[in-house]
Amino acid sequence: MHGGSIYGTKIRHDFSVNINPMGFPVSLWPKLAFSISKIRNYPDIECGLLIEKIGENFGIASGRIVAGNGATQIIDAAIQSCRDKTALCIVPSFTGYKNLLEKNDFICENICLSREDDFSCNEKILEKIKDRIRESKPGVVIVANPNNPNGKVVPLEILREIDNECLRAGSIFLIDECFIELTDSPQENSYFSSMSTDSKTIILRAFTKTFAIPGIRLGYGICSSDLIANGLKNKIPEWSTNVLAQIAGVHCLKNQGYLNKARKVIFTEKSFLSKELSSAGFKVYGSDGPFILFETDVGFSLYEKLLSRKILIRDCSDYEGLDGKFYRVAVKRHKENKILIKTIREVLKNEQA
Amino acid sequence: MHGGSIYGTKIRHDFSVNINPMGFPVSLWPKLAFSISKIRNYPDIECGLLIEKIGENFGIASGRIVAGNGATQIIDAAIQSCRDKTALCIVPSFTGYKNLLEKNDFICENICLSREDDFSCNEKILEKIKDRIRESKPGVVIVANPNNPNGKVVPLEILREIDNECLRAGSIFLIDECFIELTDSPQENSYFSSMSTDSKTIILRAFTKTFAIPGIRLGYGICSSDLIANGLKNKIPEWSTNVLAQIAGVHCLKNQGYLNKARKVIFTEKSFLSKELSSAGFKVYGSDGPFILFETDVGFSLYEKLLSRKILIRDCSDYEGLDGKFYRVAVKRHKENKILIKTIREVLKNEQA
Numbered sequence: 001m002h003g004g005s006i007y008g009t010k011i012r013h014d015f016s017v018n019i020n021p022m023g024f025p026v027s028l029w030p031k032l033a034f035s036i037s038k039i040r041n042y043p044d045i046e047c048g049l050l051i052e053k054i055g056e057n058f059g060i061a062s063g064r065i066v067a068g069n070g071a072t073q074i075i076d077a078a079i080q081s082c083r084d085k086t087a088l089c090i091v092p093s094f095t096g097y098k099n100l101l102e103k104n105d106f107i108c109e110n111i112c113l114s115r116e117d118d119f120s121c122n123e124k125i126l127e128k129i130k131d132r133i134r135e136s137k138p139g140v141v142i143v144a145n146p147n148n149p150n151g152k153v154v155p156l157e158i159l160r161e162i163d164n165e166c167l168r169a170g171s172i173f174l175i176d177e178c179f180i181e182l183t184d185s186p187q188e189n190s191y192f193s194s195m196s197t198d199s200k201t202i203i204l205r206a207f208t209k210t211f212a213i214p215g216i217r218l219g220y221g222i223c224s225s226d227l228i229a230n231g232l233k234n235k236i237p238e239w240s241t242n243v244l245a246q247i248a249g250v251h252c253l254k255n256q257g258y259l260n261k262a263r264k265v266i267f268t269e270k271s272f273l274s275k276e277l278s279s280a281g282f283k284v285y286g287s288d289g290p291f292i293l294f295e296t297d298v299g300f301s302l303y304e305k306l307l308s309r310k311i312l313i314r315d316c317s318d319y320e321g322l323d324g325k326f327y328r329v330a331v332k333r334h335k336e337n338k339i340l341i342k343t344i345r346e347v348l349k350n351e352q353a
Numbered sequence: 354m355h356g357g358s359i360y361g362t363k364i365r366h367d368f369s370v371n372i373n374p375m376g377f378p379v380s381l382w383p384k385l386a387f388s389i390s391k392i393r394n395y396p397d398i399e400c401g402l403l404i405e406k407i408g409e410n411f412g413i414a415s416g417r418i419v420a421g422n423g424a425t426q427i428i429d430a431a432i433q434s435c436r437d438k439t440a441l442c443i444v445p446s447f448t449g450y451k452n453l454l455e456k457n458d459f460i461c462e463n464i465c466l467s468r469e470d471d472f473s474c475n476e477k478i479l480e481k482i483k484d485r486i487r488e489s490k491p492g493v494v495i496v497a498n499p500n501n502p503n504g505k506v507v508p509l510e511i512l513r514e515i516d517n518e519c520l521r522a523g524s525i526f527l528i529d530e531c532f533i534e535l536t537d538s539p540q541e542n543s544y545f546s547s548m549s550t551d552s553k554t555i556i557l558r559a560f561t562k563t564f565a566i567p568g569i570r571l572g573y574g575i576c577s578s579d580l581i582a583n584g585l586k587n588k589i590p591e592w593s594t595n596v597l598a599q600i601a602g603v604h605c606l607k608n609q610g611y612l613n614k615a616r617k618v619i620f621t622e623k624s625f626l627s628k629e630l631s632s633a634g635f636k637v638y639g640s641d642g643p644f645i646l647f648e649t650d651v652g653f654s655l656y657e658k659l660l661s662r663k664i665l666i667r668d669c670s671d672y673e674g675l676d677g678k679f680y681r682v683a684v685k686r687h688k689e690n691k692i693l694i695k696t697i698r699e700v701l702k703n704e705q706a
Contacts, residue, residue, distance in 0.1 A: 007397040023393055033386045039568035039601075040376055041367075044360040069422050069570075072590040096591060103588055215392035215596030217422075235456055237425040238449065242595060243568030248392075 012310035013336050015329040018148070018291040020182060020212040021269070022262040022333075025255040028213070028248060035247045043243045050241075050249045054220055057253055058192065063226040066233055067249070069240040071178050071206035071219030072096060075142075077235035078174050078202050078221065079104050081228075082139030088132055089141075090121060091320035094148045094176065098320070109136060112321045118285050119150040119293070126158050130165045137169040144176040145191065146183055149316055149328040151287025153180075153189045160194055167199045172228075178206040178219070181259060182266055182290040189288070192222060199224045202232070207245075209290070210259065211252040218245040266290045270331045276341040277329075280348060290331045298351065302327055305347045311340060365663035366689050368682040371501070371644040373535060373565040374622065375615040375686075378608040381566070381601060388600045396596045403594075403602045407573060410606055411545065416579040419586055420602070422593045424531050424559035424572030425449060428495075430588035431527050431555050431574065432457050434581075435492030441485055442494075443474060444673035447501045447529065451673070462489060465674045471638050472503040472646070479511050483518045490522040497529040498544065499536060502669055502681040504640025506533075506542045513547055520552045525581075531559040531572070534612060535619055535643040542641070548577045555581060560598075562643070563612070564605040571598040619643045623684045629694040630682075633701060643684045651704065655680055658700045664693060 006014055044050075047067040055062045068074045079087070079100055087101050091110045101108045111128050113119040121143070133141060141162060145154040159175065166173040180186050187193075195201050201224040208214045218241065223229040273292055277284045283295040293316070296302055301324065303315035316326035329340065359367055397403075400420040408415045421427045432440070432453055440454050444463045454461045464481050466472040474496065486494060494515060498507040512528065519526040533539050540546075548554050554577040561567040571594065576582040626645055630637045636648040646669070649655055654677065656668035669679035682693065 006394060007399070007401060017395060019393075029389055032389050032392075036382055036385050039385075039566045040372075041359060042370060042567040043570070046360070048360060069595075070590075070592055072592060076590045100590060103590070213392045214395040214592070217396070217592065217595045237423075237429045237453060237456070239423055239425060239567070239570065242422075242570045242598070244597060245595070 006312065009307065010310060011312045013339060014312045015332065015340060016312045016314045017214065018179065018289070018330045019209045019214060020262050021265060021290065021331060022212065022258065024212045025252060025258050027255070028251055031251045032244055032248060035244060038243045038247065041243065043239050043241055043246060045238055047241050047246055050246045053250050053253050058222060060222070064223045064229050066221045066223065066229050066236070067241050068219055068236055069242070070208060070217040071176070071204050072100070073236060073240060074204055074219050074221040074232065075174065076100050076104070077232040078172060079106065079140060080235040081231040082172055083170065084139035086136065086138040087140045087142060088129070088136070088138040090125070090129070090143055090147070092119065092149060092316070092322045093144050095318060097142050106139070109138065110320055113147070118152065119147065120152045121147065121154040121158055123158070126161055129162055133162070133165040133169050133171060138171050140172040140174055141166050142174045142176065145189065146179050146287070146289040148179065148289070149291065149314065149319060149322070149326070150285045150293040151179070151289030151291055153183060153288040156191060156194055159191045163194070163196070163199050163201055166201070170200070172200045172202065174202045174204060176204045178204060178209050179289040181205070181210040182263065183288045184263060184267060195224045197225050200228050202228060207249055207252055211255070213248055213252070216245045216248055217242065218249050265333065266331050269334060269337050272334070273329065273331060273337050273341070280341070280344055291328055292331065293326060293328050295325050296327065297325065298348070300351055302344070302347065305351070306343060309343050309347070311343055359665065362660065363663060364665045366692060367665045368685065368693060369665045369667040370567065371532065371642070371683045372562045372567060373615050374618055374643065374684060375565065375611065377565045378605060378611050380608070381604055384604045385597055385601060388597060391596045391600065394596065396592050396594055396599060398591055400594050400599055403599045406603050406606050411575060413575070417576045417582050419574045419576065419582050419589070420594050421572055421589055422595070423561060423570040424529070424557050425453070426589060426593060427557055427572050427574040427585065428527065429453050429457070430585040431525060432459065432493060433588040434584040435525055436523065437492035439489065439491040440493045440495060441482070441489070441491040443478070443482070443496055443500070445472065445502060445669070445675045446495070446497050448671060450495050459492070462491065463673055466500070471505065472500065473505045474500065474507040474511055476511070479514055482515055486515070486518040486522050486524060491524050493525040493527055494519050495527045495529065498542065499532050499640070499642040501532065501642070502644065502667065502672060502675070502679070503638045503646040504642035504644055506536060506641040509544060509547055512544045516547070516549070516552050516554055523553070525553045525555065527555045527557060529557045531557060531562050532642040534558070534563040535616065536641045537616060537620060545575060550578050552577045553581050555585070560602050560605055564608070566601055566605070569598045569601055570595065571602050618686065619684050622687060622690050625687070626682065626684060626690050626694070633694070633697055644681055645684065646679060646681050648678050649680065650678065651701070653704055655697070655700065658704070659696060662696050662700070664696055
């Protein structure tokens with residue numbers, strides 16, 4: 001579990017949450033402070049201005065865009081709009097899918113990425129995925145791009161083939177791109193330009209991670225057609241996206257320069273962290289996202305040891321296909337990353353002494 | 354439809370939304386302004402502090418309380434946690450129930466309150482309700498107390514009998530008390546003290562109306578048992594209640610004095626509005642809530658006429674059991690109420706000229 005743990009325990013450095021390490025754009029502070037009086041009104045039920053601005057950003061009409069109370073609500077709506085209560089997931093991946101599928105009484109089939117292939121979604125896996133879609137025609141197929149917890153981007157050719165297979169099977173294809181804007185080449189990595197209006201494809205995005213505002217809850221879906229978007233909208237309760245989230249979203253979209261800067265920081269710091277974690281003796285998996293998966297063979301819980309030093313990392317033992325040897329850390333700013341590495345080295349030294 | 358319409362049209366006075374006419378407690382402004390940095394963290398997934406404070410307010414343990422993204426989310430969760438996709442509703446009532454039931458593919462049976470009995474939920478209706486519960490054993494029975502759009506409180510004996518019948522039928526009994534804190538005697542009117550741990554009863558409350566913060570989205574349910582509460586929690590997606598909503602909720606709960614003041618204003622102004630609407634020739638229905646239902650026999654749309662004068666009232670023609678002759682207005686502060694009455698008189702004069 002990520003995100004909630006800071007409320008129960010005293011944490012000084014939270015490496016369990018993967019959000020933009022630059023924090024939210026500073027100009028958002030006064031923008032929201034001066035907008036507080038707006039909470040006296042119901043939110044715009046259509047999220048009109050926000051959706052218009054997202055549309056402009058992608059160069060598409062508003063009809064294909066659905067906003068919601070965090071990416072979680074968009075996933076929930078996508079699941080609820082399925083023809084059948086069956087899903088196909090690639091694992092290990094974001095545990096939130098499983099939670100939402102269970103909440104909606106879905107039967108979920110998993111296809112395991114292979115540790116030997118660095119958990120990458122490659123041609124070998126593709127054949128398995130296509131076979132399963134053909135055979136079980138699931139209500140929804142969920143793929144994260146980049147995948148979480150390993151951070152690997154899924155090649156567009158692979159996504160295209162899954163999309164085609166979903167089209168034939170009548171399955172919804174949900175591509176979770178919540179982290180894509182924090183990869184090096186968001187535009188090249190995104191499936192957006194490959195979307196076909198015939199398919200039932202939904203690309204998921206979140207302001208949460210991209211602009212470091214998880215507290216305010218804002219996510220959206222880009223659908224392959226108005227029809228799919230309307231299906232989602234029908235499943236979202238009225239006034240779900242709060243007033244301040246809508247204002248924050250419109251404001252953040254203007255801050256593309258800040259995103260460029262953030263990507264540079266993530267690139268440099270990811271390389272620093274990877275090198276340091278490797279040199280500390282861990283197996284580090286390659287990541288295109290703002291976080292790193294690594295594997296240990298130490299005989300103790302690194303999670304517990306760091307927690308007692310007020311550092312929270314993601315223990316990946318609850319990920320389908322992983323175990324207690326796997327941890328994930330967010331890429332943060334240099335000062336904090338150095339503290340993480342220093343503390344890990346201290347822990348290792350103490351334990352090996 | 355209420356609430357959203359202010360975004361499409363230029364409205365000067367919105368009488369379509371029934372919220373505390375005093376506006377939110379002024380101290381909430383600095384509280385939220387100084388809390389904006391908290392949006393950098395995920396919300397407390399358990400809403401721990403907020404739920405603790407609500408529990409203290411009612412003198413019950415936290416386990417029976419569920420917080421959510423507006424009352425809407427609590428209703429949605431209650432519906433989703435039903436054994437069967439069938440519902441029994443009393444109409445006319447809040448149109449949101451129907452929307453959420455449809456979203457969840459429910460079959461809904463309606464029992465009509467009678468215009469002749471001023472749409473009150475009385476002994477005559479009770480027998481019909483009990484019969485239908487016995488016969489069709491619906492997944493959920495929904496009653497608003499006070500009812501919306503007429504504002505009449507439902508006598509506790511009636512609620513108790515419905516609750517007992519629901520218990521026998523295994524139905525969830527959802528009592529929407531979103532407006533009860535804006536009635537004269539919230540404690541006496543509320544079903545809270547009558548709740549039995551054996552039943553599957555949920556009392557719905559909303560900060561939205563009580564504290565005039567519809568933009569921030571905060572509602573909660575008080576359940577008859579931990580079991581029912583857990584059923585609801587399982588249906589609410591993670592991190593649904595945003596950080597600022599949780600902070601606002603905790604802050605508002607401290608402002609009981611402000612609520613007393615608001616109730617006095619509503620009492621005085623409701624009496625003023627009722628008298629004036631009656632004297633303008635409308636049939637005015639008695640209300641215990643912060644809004645008034647009235648009926649016209651004028652040959653034009655009062656809604657349209659007022660809208661062209663930048664005043665928004667609630668056209669009740671989409672309420673099951675009502676038609677285009679019915680309108681609902683919120684009770685606002687004296688200055689605005691006077692403007693409403695003055696404008697209505699002008700419209701009537703113009704039309705009758």
